[in-house]
Amino acid sequence: MNRTVYQERRTYQRYDETHIIGYLNEEELENYIPSDNTGSEDDEEPEPWPKAYAYTGSETDGGTVMECCRQDDYGEIANAIIRTRYTESQELAIQRHALNGDYEEAPQEYEQYNAWCQYAVQTAKMWIAARN
Structure with a gap:
């Protein structure tokens, strides 16, 4: 399972004709500090996000592909x-x-x-x- 954090709440979107990708297992996070993966030592610590939303799913973006025709x-x-x-x-x-x-x-x-x-x-x- 993959967990991804976003600044805004996610819902679902069309994946293809018969599937959607939805963002399940939502977790609200207060004052989330994003991890800095740039590797530069001179970078300042990132500003915290007042509110963030974490999603856990099978896809790398934290989403889950589901069969859904309508x-x-x-x-x-x-x-x-x-x-x-x-x-x-x-x-x-x-x-x-x-x-x-x-x-x-x-x-x-x-x-x-x-x-x-x-x-x-x-x-x-x-x-x-x-x-x-």
Whole structure:
């Protein structure tokens, strides 16, 4: 996983016809001091950014490429986020376990899944609102 810090909040953008690149796992940073990689000893320490945003994802820029055909539809975007952690088969299995009260092996399974789904819905709504 790659972590990248930006001065402004990131959302998502079109990657190609059937994918978006989204910036997940947002972390707000106060008074972030960017690392200086110039190697010059005469350089002054960089000014801190009053607020910064860190993202962790599979791409070098901290983004995550997700399959999403309708890139302006909040439900499709939420589903794309859910799929970064759960396949459709895993999701159905977790739901079956919850319906059957089948929690002996993984009692927190549904709570973790549900929390991720709530995160996906909130993030998708925020991304769509930010683009409008």
